[in-house]
Amino acid sequence: MxxxxxxxxxxxxxxxxxxxxxxWRKQQLKQIKAMIADNxxxxxxxxxxxxxKPALESWVTELSYITGDVDHVIKKLNKWSxxxxxxxxxxxxxxxxxxxxxxxxxxxxxxxxxxxVQLVFAPLVAVIAAGNCxxxxxxxxxxxxxxxxxxxxPKYLDxxxxxxxxxxxxxxxxxLELPFDHIMYTGNGMVAKIVMTAAAKHxxxxxxxxxxxxxxxxxxxxxxxxxxxxxxxxKWINSGQTCxxxxxxxxxxxxxxxxxxxxxxxxxxxxxxxxxxxxxxxRIVNERHTExxxxxxxxxxxxxxxxFDIAAxxxxxxxxxxxxxxxxxxxxxxxxxxFPIITIDNYQAAKEFIVARDxxxxxxxxxxxxxxxxxxxxxxxxxxxxxxxxxxFNAVPELPFGGVGPSxxxxxxxxxxxxxxxxxxxVLKRPFLKDLPVRFAPYTSLKFKLLRMIR
Ligand code: NAD
Numbered sequence: 001m002x003x004x005x006x007x008x009x010x011x012x013x014x015x016x017x018x019x020x021x022x023x024w025r026k027q028q029l030k031q032i033k034a035m036i037a038d039n040x041x042x043x044x045x046x047x048x049x050x051x052x053k054p055a056l057e058s059w060v061t062e063l064s065y066i067t068g069d070v071d072h073v074i075k076k077l078n079k080w081s082x083x084x085x086x087x088x089x090x091x092x093x094x095x096x097x098x099x100x101x102x103x104x105x106x107x108x109x110x111x112x113x114x115x116x117v118q119l120v121f122a123p124l125v126a127v128i129a130a131g132n133c134x135x136x137x138x139x140x141x142x143x144x145x146x147x148x149x150x151x152x153x154p155k156y157l158d159x160x161x162x163x164x165x166x167x168x169x170x171x172x173x174x175x176l177e178l179p180f181d182h183i184m185y186t187g188n189g190m191v192a193k194i195v196m197t198a199a200a201k202h203x204x205x206x207x208x209x210x211x212x213x214x215x216x217x218x219x220x221x222x223x224x225x226x227x228x229x230x231x232x233x234x235k236w237i238n239s240g241q242t243c244x245x246x247x248x249x250x251x252x253x254x255x256x257x258x259x260x261x262x263x264x265x266x267x268x269x270x271x272x273x274x275x276x277x278x279x280x281x282x283r284i285v286n287e288r289h290t291e292x293x294x295x296x297x298x299x300x301x302x303x304x305x306x307x308f309d310i311a312a313x314x315x316x317x318x319x320x321x322x323x324x325x326x327x328x329x330x331x332x333x334x335x336x337x338x339f340p341i342i343t344i345d346n347y348q349a350a351k352e353f354i355v356a357r358d359x360x361x362x363x364x365x366x367x368x369x370x371x372x373x374x375x376x377x378x379x380x381x382x383x384x385x386x387x388x389x390x391x392x393f394n395a396v397p398e399l400p401f402g403g404v405g406p407s408x409x410x411x412x413x414x415x416x417x418x419x420x421x422x423x424x425x426x427v428l429k430r431p432f433l434k435d436l437p438v439r440f441a442p443y444t445s446l447k448f449k450l451l452r453m454i455r
Pocket of ligand 1: 110111112113114115119137138139140141167168169172173186187188189191194208209210211212242243244333335361402403408
């Protein structure tokens with residue numbers, strides 16, 4: 001088997017216990033930070049080459065995201081990896097009980113192209129913090145970042161514990177035949193099924209970070225300019241290629257025109273009159289995806305933008321009013337620069353619209369009405385939520401990140417990430433003191449009675 005020796009070597013190394021050592025883990029985490037910081041300009045160039053990402057955007061959402069994550073994890077690691085004491089019931093007394101997080105072994109990290117640095121290294125930080133080895137498979141659709149990862153990881157990290165395999169479907173298929181101890185996959189739901197099927201052969205646990213259509217409800221009692229600024233940022237950052245980008249807006253009739261105007265104003269403020277020439281506006285990942293987006297344009301009224309250039313991988317910030325609900329724009333995840341706005345009767349109708357569809361990765365509400373805010377949190381299921389903003393929950397390190405139902409399973413970020421890549425082992429420790437005889441045969445009616453009393 002093609003990569004058999006890779007995983008065999010990792011398992012041998014893992015079994016020596018080196019990766020369990022907290023000093024080793026912290027040193028590797030510091031090396032991840034150094035790898036990002038020492039090569040900042042090369043990462044920025046690679047992100048520009050793959051996605052036309054503006055440097056500030058790359059720095060905030062990719063590079064400093066990882067270095068900040070490393071700092072947070074190093075600070076908390078001693079605490080997270082300690083024994084976690086739990087109470088011991090009478091039947092197990094005298095004794096003490098605790099949970100001891102232990103590493104799982106070798107973790108395969110398969111990543112997507114839209115945040116090609118963050119989606120490799122944020123999982124890697126959690127995988128190493130938990131004391132595991134890792135095989136990284138970057139996305140072939142972000143080739144400049146993929147080749148930089150392949151070049152730098154062996155220079156900075158322990159080669160016995162962290163390896164990179166570049167490639168596309170054949171390489172990934174070969175990797176998926178191996179008996180990893182955990183697979184972390186970020187990407188689309190179709191491939192997630194392939195990953196989970198392969199994992200099932202070895203009973204390998206999986207974390208699946210997927211996507212979906214993350215809805216927004218905009219109420220009428222809001223500060224429209226603040227809402228529009230946050231929405232425009234969340235939609236058009238990375239040209240809409242963000243898994244937790246607001247996919248579409250539901251709003252009431254009185255709000256449709258004011259919201260469209262406020263969004264248009266924000267587009268001009270952020271990207272000027274011609275976003276194609278703006279240094280603050282990125283590109284679509286490839287010609288295929290630019291063309292895919294162009295086929296969505298006939299789904300409804302284009303009230304803003306609608307320009308594209310397939311060869312230049314450019315797609316302008318676009319707003320489509322009241323698209324057909326059975327159009328691909330409204331049935332597929334958009335994952336691009338188009339923002340549909342749909343007129344809806346009221347809040348209740350918006351809720352019904354959302355719960356009738358797949359559980360999304362995120363759901364957003366803009367309202368000052370605290371009853372609606374509470375109702376939204378209580379009744380809308382999604383991976384995460386923001387009230388009066390979009391995406392920003394991802395800036396809070398201790399909020400878990402992950403989907404629910406078709407938008408994914410398992411979570412990472414902060415302590416949840418550490419736990420996700422750990423086995424939480426249960427330990428009961430008992431002294432050699434004589435036991436109450438109640439649990440031992442011969443069973444008598446007196447023992448039965450006593451047991452009922454102490455339970
Ligand atoms: P992609 O094409 O980069 O694929 C992801 C990974 O799967 C790559 O490593 C690729 O090599 C591998 N792959 C592709 N086809 C395969 C096959 N047939 N067999 C085995 N492996 C295969 O990324 P994508 O799927 O286009 O990513 C976009 C999707 O990812 C969107 O739905 C988006 O919402 C989602 N996403 C989710 C998150 C999250 O954290 N939840 C983050 C980013 C993207």
